[in-house]
Each structure stands twice: as C-alpha cells, then as structure tokens.
C-alpha cells in the first residue's frame with residue numbers, strides 16, 4: 001500500500017457531546033483510520049476510546065503520534081484556536097468544529113500557520129455536503145428558479161441549556177446564537193451564493209442570566225438575538241436572524257428567492273430534509289426529490305472529503321478559507337451592531353465544488 005492509498009490516520013481532541021457521532025461516522029470510511037482520542041479531562045477520553053475501540057492518549061501524546069496525519073478539533077469554541085495551532089505545529093492537518101476561532105485574528109493565524117507548514121485546514125459545518133443542500137445547489141446552478149435574488153434564514157429558539165449538559169460556553173463571547181448556529185446558515189448560503197460582500201445588523205441580549213439543567217446560573221456575556229442583513233458577491237441579499245431569546249416561532253429555516261421562483265429549504269443543521277420549489281407560474285409548491293447521497297447525520301463527512309482531497313491533491317470542500325470567511329462575516333455582523341454602521345468584508349472564498357464528483361467517498 002503506497003502513501004497515496006494508505007488510509008489516513010485520524011485523531012480527535014475533545015471527547016464531549018459531539019464526539020460520539022464523529023467517532024461513529026469516521027469509522028465508516030475505509031480511507032480513514034480513527035486511531036485515538038484525547039481530552040484535558042482524561043475520563044472523557046477513556047470513555048470515548050472504550051466505546052469505539054480506539055486508543056485514549058494525552059493531548060501531548062496524540063500530537064506526537066506518528067500514526068496520526070489529521071486531527072479533528074472538537075474542543076469548546078474558546079479553545080479552538082489554541083488547539084488547532086498546536087495541531088498544525090505538530091505537523092498535522094486540522095479539521096475544526098465551528099467556529100474556526102472566536103476572534104478574526106486567531107482564525108487568520110491558523111490559516112497562516114497552515115500555509116507556512118504546507119498543511120491543510122478544514123472545518124465544520126459539513127451539513128452543506130448533505131443530500132438536501134447539494135440538491136438545492138444543483139437546482140440553483142441549473143437555473144431552476146432563475147437568477148438568485150435573495151434569501152431569508154431564521155434560527156429562533158430559547159437556547160441550549162434545556163438539553164446540553166455543559167451549556168456555559170454558549171453564553172460567552174465567541175458563542176451566542178450567531179457563533180453557535182450562524183455557521184450552518186452562513187455556510188449553506190455561501191455554498192449557494194458565494195462570498196458575502198457587506199453586512200448590517202442589530203443585536204441585543206434580552207436575558208442577563210440563564211439557568212443550566214443542574215440549577216447553576218450562567219451570566220450572559222454575548223448578544224443572544226442578532227438580526228442581520230447580508231449582501232453577497234453575486235448581488236443576492238439575505239436576512240439572517242439568530243436568537244436564543246425566542247420561545248416559539250413558525251418561521252421557516254431558509255427560503256431562497258430567484259427571478260423565476262422560490263425554494264423552501266430544510267434546516268441547515270442537518271444533511272437531509274424536505275425541499276419544495278415553486279416557479280413563478282406554479283399554483284402550488286412541489287416537493288423536489290433529493291438527488292445526492294448523505295441525508296442522515298453524517299457529521300465528519302467534511303473530514304472524509306478533506307482526507308480524500310489531500311490524497312488526491314485536490315481542494316477539499318469544507319475549506320479553511322470558507323470557515324475563515326464565516327468567522328469574518330459573524331465578526332462583521334457583531335461589529336455592525338456595536339458601531340451602528342454597515343461593514344464591508346475583506347475576505348472571500350471559492351464556492352466549493354458539488355459533491356457528485358466524489359460519490360465514492362465511502
């Protein structure tokens with residue numbers, strides 16, 4: 001087996017809530033070899049390792065491991081930048097959970113470190129690679145609703161403390177609904193429309209304190225309702241509202257409007273879901289069948305595509321440039337609210353290629 005066909009050794013740092021589905025899915029790809037996991041809390045690493053029959057190592061040992069080429073960073077958002085740079089400095093490719101970093105300058109440093117060392121950066125979300133979102137991308141590219149005009153995107157809820165066992169980080173700077181859930185919505189829209197050119201927004205924190213399941217109080221230190229407007233490089237305008245302050249809502253997740261019709265899209269937090277399309281002369285919405293694979297919870301698909309991209313010497317889809325652009329857009333939305341002005345984006349990214357070309361990923 002030569003270096004180009006050898007399964008890629010993968011390690012995970014951060015063995016919390018989301019690591020279970022990553023371990024489960026990464027183990028299904030034949031071109032990946034999930035070797036080990038690590039966590040600052042050793043008991044979490046041991047538990048996850050036992051569950052998936054992999055090694056539990058200390059973070060330092062995992063970074064020094066010769067049998068690992070790519071490390072998936074599943075730590076909390078505040079630790080992403082430090083851990084991702086340590087991974088790169090250890091000579092390994094990094095795939096980070098969202099956001100790439102909570103601060104723009106830290107996100108930039110990650111890309112710079114990778115470039116210097118000729119390593120790759122990739123990052124969540126990878127839900128845009130799911131069957132539903134790939135189908136919508138193809139509909140748009142095929143002109144099924146004409147030229148893109150606009151989109152609305154809504155993530156309205158009352159926060160994660162009702163279900164998440166460790167919810168404190170959601171209410172600190174660098175999290176909140178925009179940094180926590182915004183990446184799904186922004187990545188879905190960027191995959192369809194391309195880069196964001198400028199934004200404007202208003203934001204507030206409606207409740208100063210949240211109560212976790214175990215009864216402890218969490219001080220809210222970040223906006224929890226952000227109402228934003230975005231202009232994309234292709235001219236389309238989007239309205240994006242992310243909120244942890246809303247008890248009930250019936251707004252759709254995402255609608256996409258074109259010069260000749262509209263698409264009703266599913267929740268971008270998931271890989272599948274119903275798609276409806278209605279052309280300008282249609283009397284009713286029609287359900288559009290999903291034409292691409294991966295409609296279940298396939299978190300880790302972006303890692304699989306990245307590993308294959310590295311071996312095939314082609315760009316990977318959930319790219320560092322795109323995750324950086326998403327951080328840049330989110331920072332710009334918060335800045336716009338703070339400074340009461342429109343903010344122009346300095347970064348841009350390529351629209352990733354349709355997934356159809358790597359149907360043999362699995």
Ligand SMILES: NC(=O)c1ccc[n+]([C@@H]2O[C@H](COP(=O)([O-])OP(=O)(O)OC[C@H]3O[C@@H](n4cnc5c(N)ncnc54)[C@H](O)[C@@H]3O)[C@@H](O)[C@H]2O)c1
Nearest residue numbers: 014015016017018039040041074075076077079097098166
């Ligand atoms: N939970 C979800 O449903 C979900 C879904 C999608 C994405 N995510 C993202 O995944 C990431 C992790 O979320 P989670 O819900 O699993 O959080 P979590 O708090 O359950 O787990 C995070 C783990 O990282 C460990 N950790 C923290 N700092 C570390 C460091 N410096 N070195 C090593 N380990 C460290 C913690 O000990 C903990 O075990 C976040 O970025 C989150 O936004 C979570």
